[in-house]
Amino acid sequence: MSILVFAEHRGGILRKAAKEALSKGRTLAEQMGLKVAALIIGSDMGGLPEQISKYGVDDVYVADDQSLAIYQTESYAANLQLVIKEMNPKVVMMANSAISRDMAPLVAERIGAGLVPDCVEITLKGEKLSYTRPVFAGKALVRMRVNTPIEFVTLRPNAFPAVESPTLPRVKQIKAAVPDSGAKTVCVDLPEGQGPELTEADVIVSGGRGLGDADGFALVRELAGLLDAAVGASRSAVDAGWAGHRMQVGQTGNVVSPKLYIALGISGAIQHIAGMGTSKCIVAVNKDPEANILKVADYGIVGDLYEVVPIMIKKLKGNG
Amino acid sequence: MNIVVCIKQTFDSEARIQLTSEGSIDESLVKFVINPFDEYAVEEALLLKEGAGGGEVTLISADRRDPSVALRQGLAMGADRAVWLDCNKIPFVDHHVYAQALAGWLRGRSFDLVLCGKMAIDDGASELPSRLAGVLNIPQVTTVSQLRIENGRMLAKRDIEGGFEMVEVELPCLVSAQKGLNIPRYPSLRKIMEAKRKTVERIEIDRSGISLSEINPFVEIEEYMLPSARTAGRILEGDHQTIVAGLLRMLHEERRIF
Numbered sequence: 001m002s003i004l005v006f007a008e009h010r011g012g013i014l015r016k017a018a019k020e021a022l023s024k025g026r027t028l029a030e031q032m033g034l035k036v037a038a039l040i041i042g043s044d045m046g047g048l049p050e051q052i053s054k055y056g057v058d059d060v061y062v063a064d065d066q067s068l069a070i071y072q073t074e075s076y077a078a079n080l081q082l083v084i085k086e087m088n089p090k091v092v093m094m095a096n097s098a099i100s101r102d103m104a105p106l107v108a109e110r111i112g113a114g115l116v117p118d119c120v121e122i123t124l125k126g127e128k129l130s131y132t133r134p135v136f137a138g139k140a141l142v143r144m145r146v147n148t149p150i151e152f153v154t155l156r157p158n159a160f161p162a163v164e165s166p167t168l169p170r171v172k173q174i175k176a177a178v179p180d181s182g183a184k185t186v187c188v189d190l191p192e193g194q195g196p197e198l199t200e201a202d203v204i205v206s207g208g209r210g211l212g213d214a215d216g217f218a219l220v221r222e223l224a225g226l227l228d229a230a231v232g233a234s235r236s237a238v239d240a241g242w243a244g245h246r247m248q249v250g251q252t253g254n255v256v257s258p259k260l261y262i263a264l265g266i267s268g269a270i271q272h273i274a275g276m277g278t279s280k281c282i283v284a285v286n287k288d289p290e291a292n293i294l295k296v297a298d299y300g301i302v303g304d305l306y307e308v309v310p311i312m313i314k315k316l317k318g319n320g
Numbered sequence: 321m322n323i324v325v326c327i328k329q330t331f332d333s334e335a336r337i338q339l340t341s342e343g344s345i346d347e348s349l350v351k352f353v354i355n356p357f358d359e360y361a362v363e364e365a366l367l368l369k370e371g372a373g374g375g376e377v378t379l380i381s382a383d384r385r386d387p388s389v390a391l392r393q394g395l396a397m398g399a400d401r402a403v404w405l406d407c408n409k410i411p412f413v414d415h416h417v418y419a420q421a422l423a424g425w426l427r428g429r430s431f432d433l434v435l436c437g438k439m440a441i442d443d444g445a446s447e448l449p450s451r452l453a454g455v456l457n458i459p460q461v462t463t464v465s466q467l468r469i470e471n472g473r474m475l476a477k478r479d480i481e482g483g484f485e486m487v488e489v490e491l492p493c494l495v496s497a498q499k500g501l502n503i504p505r506y507p508s509l510r511k512i513m514e515a516k517r518k519t520v521e522r523i524e525i526d527r528s529g530i531s532l533s534e535i536n537p538f539v540e541i542e543e544y545m546l547p548s549a550r551t552a553g554r555i556l557e558g559d560h561q562t563i564v565a566g567l568l569r570m571l572h573e574e575r576r577i578f
Binding site: 070071073074097098099101102103104105106107108109110112113114115116117118130132134135136137138139140141142143144145146147148181182183184185186187188189190191194197198199200202203227238244245246248250251252253255259260269270271274277278280281282283289294295296297298299300301302303307308311312315316 | 331335337339345356357415416419443444445446448449450451453455458460461462463465480481482484486487488489493498500537538539540541542543544545546554555561563565567568571575
């Protein structure tokens with residue numbers, strides 16, 4: 001028996017969240033006396049098995065075909081299902097991502113498996129795995145178990161550490177499944193120069209209503225650039241049209257858990273705090289000393305962000 | 321265009337969550353709303369029906385709890401009918417059971433499109449849309465922020481980390497709606513009053529095309545917990561120059577963030 005990790009990559013580069021999934025797969029497998037296998041799907045993935053070998057897998061299954069160069073729901077699902085059928089894993093694990101949210105429930109339903117999405121903790125209780133995941137965007141947590149022979153779990157990015165533990169895995173090419181489908185992804189657009197992805201970033205700088213207008217985001221972006229941070233926004237800033245919906249942090253946007261979250265001009269509505277409350281360190285700048293965000297911030301600054309942030313920027317640039 | 325929209329009634333996003341003495345989620349003081357992502361799905365269904373110049377928009381909700389608040393919101397927006405698949409006979413309903421229940425009702429009916437919200441804001445799972453497409457055996461596009469239908473085919477923009485994908489898909493298919501797809505209409509007072517008078521059809525789950533003995537949840541809840549509250553932080557005092565210098569030093573030296 002083994003644990004199968006679907007290792008997500010972009011253009012042959014292993015994603016950070018996939019490293020976390022591989023690491024958790026390894027530690028769980030050691031506890032349970034199981035082997036770990038990774039599955040990679042795509043085209044021209046020459047360097048990937050080597051990247052994966054750093055995280056301690058026993059086998060790497062490779063489904064390589066031109067038609068798999070970009071994510072396609074039906075063919076990726078079919079290849080995952082193929083490998084599951086061949087190796088009959090105990091646990092199928094992957095990072096919680098746009099791909100896994102699309103594919104994991106589909107394959108789980110087809111093979112009759114339970115799924116725990118967006119898990120933040122997995123513990124072994126006797127023979128059974130116990131999974132913890134946030135509900136109500138982290139306002140509560142639920143511990144649950146899966147009662148099917150194969151268990152699916154997706155891991156929240158930044159919730160588990162990526163730990164290297166190199167091995168020399170066996171690489172197994174499989175005959176890639178290329179099923180017909182009524183849906184075809186015709187192109188992928190990943191604009192460059194946007195900085196790190198919001199849900200994976202170590203540092204996030206977010207702006208809210210207190211910025212005053214859309215132009216205020218220039219200041220947010222400048223600070224974010226200096227910290228190699230992703231840019232986030234509160235719901236009211238998004239609803240006002242100052243920021244794109246994909247930047248929204250909160251219960252109806254992205255739930256994030258970075259090492260450092262800097263909230264600029266964000267009052268701290270319950271639904272916003274639900275979306276960022278598990279950040280390791282929170283810094284908030286707000287004019288209003290009564291603002292909710294200051295009650296959850298590790299470091300709060302009461303003041304005008306247009307005075308405070310330029311000082312931060314100047315000091316980070318090393319002149320002042 | 322015949323469009324079916326799957327609806328979930330959820331807690332309002334400003335709700336505070338407390339546990340009952342038995343350890344379940346306390347629903348007694350909570351305001352219920354239509355799941356915000358389902359509102360985008362309803363709005364898109366109405367826009368597509370209006371664009372096609374006819375058809376029917378049906379709202380369907382599988383739930384143990386009466387979802388009338390959410391369904392009536394959809395009716396007030398302009399949906400033609402609303403159905404509640406009452407799941408009370410099943411002690412615990414997971415996404416597999418929801419998908420089977422909805423599919424049981426959908427099977428044998430004619431539809432061009434099934435729309436869902438991309439995620440319910442209560443469980444945050446994003447699990448139902450793909451499970452349902454799997455049971456129905458129709459193609460799916462999830463997290464869609466833009467779509468167009470021409471000659472029986474849809475072109476959909478699917479949001480992914482840092483960008484998007486364009487997906488071409490045949491109808492019938494299932495689409496899950498992302499914020500940005502549209503701006504849901506506010507129903508007028510007259511529409512809200514009219515919706516109150518419309519009936520929500522209630523169908524017992526075992527009369528919707530599935531048998532209770534064949535439908536068992538795949539997962540079970542062990543317990544709910546509340547997260548430990550964040551320890552109250554501190555307000556940095558002093559002039560801005562000193563505060564910022566101190567803050568950056570702490571982030572660097574104590575927290576080792578950069």
